[in-house]
Amino acid sequence: MIEISLKLSNQLYRNVSALAQSQKVSVAEVIKNAVYKTVSEQREPLGRTLAACSDEEVLALARMKMTAAEDQRMSELMEKKRENLITPLERNELEAWFRVYQFGNLRKSQGIAEAFHRGLIKTSDDLP
Secondary structure (H helix, E strand, O other): OOOOOOOOOHHHHHHHHHHHHHHOOOHHHHHHHHHHHHHHHHHHHHHOOHHHOOHHHHHHHHHOOOOHHHHHHHHHHHHHHHOOOOOHHHHHHHHHHHHHHHHHHHHHHHHHHHHHHOOOOOOHHHOO
């Protein structure tokens, strides 16, 4: 199991803490459950075969890209690595981001190929 730390605004922490108290669980459990639910919902189409995906899901995969915040974080970690200022924890985080990036690019490429095969696009330039 990997242990991570994160910063929450005071208001968000109060909300999470109140939810944890109402559910009679720890703050960590509430956060873990929220992350698990979000990741499961967002990854669901990624784990299925493309043939089982709707046209909308295929196009969503074809358009998939990192968020600006994710891209920024990955850039910050790469800069720290270049400057030999990266901590072991940050190095692990960067490696995880690279895996996410590689998997995302693979699925995006597969989504583009499937969208082309289905006639949803003529070239990758057809994607917004």
